[in-house]
Amino acid sequence: MNEQLHQITLNFADGVTHQFSVAAGSNILDAAIAAEMPVLYQCRSGGCSSCICNLTQGEAVTQAGASASLLGSEFDAGQRLLCVSQANSDCTFDMAYGSEVGSTAAREVHAFIDSVERIGSNVMKLTVELAEGEWLEFRPGQFMQIVVPGLGVLRSYSPSSTQVNLPKMEFLIRLLPGGAMSTFLENEAGTDHVLTLSGPYGAFFLRDEHKRVPHIFVAGGTGLAPILSMIDTLRQSSGRKPPMLLSFGCAVPEALFSQEDIELRQQWLPSLEARICVDREATEGLHLGSPVSALREGDVSNPDTVAYLCGPQPMIDAATQRLIELGVKAQNIFAEQFVASH
Amino acid sequence: MSDQPIIRRRVVKHGISDARANNAKTQSQYQPYKDAAWGFINHWYPALFSEELAEDQVEGMMICGVPLVLRRVNGKVYCLKDQCLHRGVRLSEKPMCFNKSTISCWYHGFTFDLETGDLVTIIANPDDKLVGTTGITSYPVQEVNGMIFVFVREDDFPLDDVPPLANDLPFRFPENSERFPHPLWPASPSVLDENAMIRGMHRTGYGNWRIACENGFDNAHILVHKDNAIVHAMDWVLPLGILPNGDDCISVIEDENGPKGLMQWLFTDKWQPVLENQTLGLKVEGLNGRFYRTSVVLPGVLMVENWPEEHVVQYEWYVPITDDTHEYWEILVRVCNTEDERKKFQYRYDYMYKPLCLHGFNDCDLYAREAMQNFYSDGTGWDEEQLVATDVSPITWRKMASRWNRGIAKPGRGVAGALKNTSLIFKDTADGHRPGYKVRQISEE
Numbered sequence: 001m002n003e004q005l006h007q008i009t010l011n012f013a014d015g016v017t018h019q020f021s022v023a024a025g026s027n028i029l030d031a032a033i034a035a036e037m038p039v040l041y042q043c044r045s046g047g048c049s050s051c052i053c054n055l056t057q058g059e060a061v062t063q064a065g066a067s068a069s070l071l072g073s074e075f076d077a078g079q080r081l082l083c084v085s086q087a088n089s090d091c092t093f094d095m096a097y098g099s100e101v102g103s104t105a106a107r108e109v110h111a112f113i114d115s116v117e118r119i120g121s122n123v124m125k126l127t128v129e130l131a132e133g134e135w136l137e138f139r140p141g142q143f144m145q146i147v148v149p150g151l152g153v154l155r156s157y158s159p160s161s162t163q164v165n166l167p168k169m170e171f172l173i174r175l176l177p178g179g180a181m182s183t184f185l186e187n188e189a190g191t192d193h194v195l196t197l198s199g200p201y202g203a204f205f206l207r208d209e210h211k212r213v214p215h216i217f218v219a220g221g222t223g224l225a226p227i228l229s230m231i232d233t234l235r236q237s238s239g240r241k242p243p244m245l246l247s248f249g250c251a252v253p254e255a256l257f258s259q260e261d262i263e264l265r266q267q268w269l270p271s272l273e274a275r276i277c278v279d280r281e282a283t284e285g286l287h288l289g290s291p292v293s294a295l296r297e298g299d300v301s302n303p304d305t306v307a308y309l310c311g312p313q314p315m316i317d318a319a320t321q322r323l324i325e326l327g328v329k330a331q332n333i334f335a336e337q338f339v340a341s342h
Numbered sequence: 343m344s345d346q347p348i349i350r351r352r353v354v355k356h357g358i359s360d361a362r363a364n365n366a367k368t369q370s371q372y373q374p375y376k377d378a379a380w381g382f383i384n385h386w387y388p389a390l391f392s393e394e395l396a397e398d399q400v401e402g403m404m405i406c407g408v409p410l411v412l413r414r415v416n417g418k419v420y421c422l423k424d425q426c427l428h429r430g431v432r433l434s435e436k437p438m439c440f441n442k443s444t445i446s447c448w449y450h451g452f453t454f455d456l457e458t459g460d461l462v463t464i465i466a467n468p469d470d471k472l473v474g475t476t477g478i479t480s481y482p483v484q485e486v487n488g489m490i491f492v493f494v495r496e497d498d499f500p501l502d503d504v505p506p507l508a509n510d511l512p513f514r515f516p517e518n519s520e521r522f523p524h525p526l527w528p529a530s531p532s533v534l535d536e537n538a539m540i541r542g543m544h545r546t547g548y549g550n551w552r553i554a555c556e557n558g559f560d561n562a563h564i565l566v567h568k569d570n571a572i573v574h575a576m577d578w579v580l581p582l583g584i585l586p587n588g589d590d591c592i593s594v595i596e597d598e599n600g601p602k603g604l605m606q607w608l609f610t611d612k613w614q615p616v617l618e619n620q621t622l623g624l625k626v627e628g629l630n631g632r633f634y635r636t637s638v639v640l641p642g643v644l645m646v647e648n649w650p651e652e653h654v655v656q657y658e659w660y661v662p663i664t665d666d667t668h669e670y671w672e673i674l675v676r677v678c679n680t681e682d683e684r685k686k687f688q689y690r691y692d693y694m695y696k697p698l699c700l701h702g703f704n705d706c707d708l709y710a711r712e713a714m715q716n717f718y719s720d721g722t723g724w725d726e727e728q729l730v731a732t733d734v735s736p737i738t739w740r741k742m743a744s745r746w747n748r749g750i751a752k753p754g755r756g757v758a759g760a761l762k763n764t765s766l767i768f769k770d771t772a773d774g775h776r777p778g779y780k781v782r783q784i785s786e787e
């Protein structure tokens with residue numbers, strides 16, 4: 001039975017269908033990569049959810065000994081992580097992204113530091129420029145891994161800039177006491193220092209197929225970076241701009257950053273509304289409470305509203321629950337949690 | 343890759359002085375405008391005068407880097423992208439139409455429906471599987487009082503989202519007479535008014551459309567008209583310049599469903615005409631007050647009320663062709679309810695307005711804009727210019743346009759003017775043909 005092949009069908013969001021075969025008991029993602037399917041993935045160990053998709057026909061289960069970060073309820077609803085799944089029959093999966101998305105392969109590039117600037121009590125803005133002859137493509141919301149010079153360890157950050165700004169890229173980086181990247185940025189980083197980056201990674205990105213419906217963005221701390229990239233991409237894209245609501249928060253007013261960038265975008269985009277939140281010590285014009293608490297009745301008037309959330313896990317959980325309560329469909333909520341790495 | 347040396351790109355650094363009216367912060371506020379070298383797309387633009395397109399005639403032109411072909415059938419004007427989807431030939435270069443509902447590419451016979459742009463057949467390959475599955479972009483057309491307007495859209499801009507033409511035309515009177523009172527002159531006519539008679543001309547300007555557009559409502563530019571014949575023949579008081587008196591000198595209009603633009607409160611106490619410069623011993627000697635008012639709306643339409651005479655209004659467009667050419671439109675509008683009034687307006691146009699105003703007066707604007715072009719043509723001028731108080735008008739316009747444009751045109755691709763140094767440009771120039779607006783059709787001789 002081991003040599004039995006199952007036929008896997010992938011239905012991408014843009015209507016394109018791809019098929020490939022996988023041996024019974026074998027890893028579906030490995031077979032997909034071998035067959036050059038345009039699928040997204042990153043950790044290949046059941047953790048990051050980049051390869052998440054929805055089983056609509058057939059039987060696919062988590063491989064013995066593997067652990068998937070899916071909830072039981074999500075598994076029951078048909079969600080699968082391809083990187084830890086095997087097929088027990090012919091299977092059909094719905095992919096939430098278009099077939100051209102995954103064809104953006106990750107690559108390694110070098111970049112020169114243009115500037116390192118402290119923009120909030122614990123946030124640095126890092127601006128870099130890709131080296132001569134080097135290039136990459138990324139979707140707004142995806143992240144890059146940056147090698148911390150000297151230490152060789154990797155840290156993941158989403159550009160706050162867009163594809164249009166290349167060869168320049170901008171990152172918003174939270175400073176953590178004693179953190180590897182933080183120590184480098186505070187003590188060593190300088191103009192013309194060379195960094196090694198790889199990417200893009202991740203399935204958290206602006207969905208082109210939803211670009212005409214109202215958008216809600218909820219960002220906590222430096223979770224603002226991928227959101228700024230998304231807002232700028234919508235601004236630069238063709239046609240009528242959708243209504244956009246940004247709810248962004250930090251702990252205290254001193255921790256806030258990128259206020260001018262947000263104001264500028266409000267000036268450029270009549271359809272962008274911004275609510276700036278702090279957990280404590282709110283001053284005039286700031287909402288007291290989390291960016292989730294700033295969401296209110298009436299914010300979701302269109303049932304097709306799409307939401308993008310980026311921040312710590314508790315914020316994402318609360319925002320997801322609140323948005324569903326307000327009328328956003330679960331499948332239209334896209335989230336990325338960021339994990340603090342020292 | 344690790345064997346390759348890692349090399350820094352060429353770095354260009356600019357410092358922006360804070361003493362300028364356009365300091366770094368102000369500049370960032372109109373960054374989208376700085377990005378709009380090829381114009382604002384998804385707007386209505388004038389394409390031709392009606393008299394330039396007879397029944398069954400085909401004409402090609404380019405707007406915002408988009409090649410367009412117009413054909414009139416049974417009186418109605420249709421507009422399609424003038425670039426065959428097969429291999430990019432311009433349909434207008436050698437018009438070929440076999441019926442009233444299509445236009446064919448004269449090279450390989452790809453044939454398109456005039457209304458939808460659908461590929462309906464290929465002359466010598468009617469069974470090809472491509473037929474019926476694809477097409478070229480179509481553009482909404484509106485013809486009014488002798489002018490043909492086209493909504494130049496991106497390929498994926500939904501037709502349902504196309505706004506009315508009036509949203510891309512200047513403020514109308516008398517419905518705005520209370521909002522923008524004009525005690526010194528009668529209500530200005532509109533292109534859309536019943537019995538509006540429109541006379542004017544269009545010609546190619548050699549420079550970026552923004553340079554041309556800003557000239558019209560820049561209140562310091564009137565110095566270039568100091569020595570114009572009509573000013574002296576009519577003994578007009580045309581100031582050396584006009585200075586703003588306060589922040590309320592310009593109103594920005596952002597009505598939800600209407601034109602977006604700005605109105606300048608000229609000839610009120612909000613602006614101070616400058617009639618003398620003692621340092622240079624200059625003084626304006628005219629006798630007759632010449633009141634006028636300029637306003638501008640997206641996508642770059644100038645209105646000069648009460649100009650050149652009462653009951654007449656001058657409109658101008660600076661329709662982007664490429665990033666360094668634009669079609670300069672000047673029209674004069676007057677409501678003429680009788681044949682007699684029409685005749686009189688025509689006579690006045692032929693023997694006064696056209697020679698003395700559109701040519702004598704506005705020719706100065708044309709060369710003044712060209713004189714500015716080199717400074718801006720490589721992009722550095724937008725960073726290096728040092729604007730002053732009187733430049734409040736262009737700065738306000740740039741910010742307003744950054745906010746309300748419906749899209750920034752992408753640089754032209756696969757079209758004339760996308761590259762500046764091709765052999766075809768040299769050939770045409772050597773043959774005596776300037777870069778221009780309309781497509782020169784192939785003649786069989």
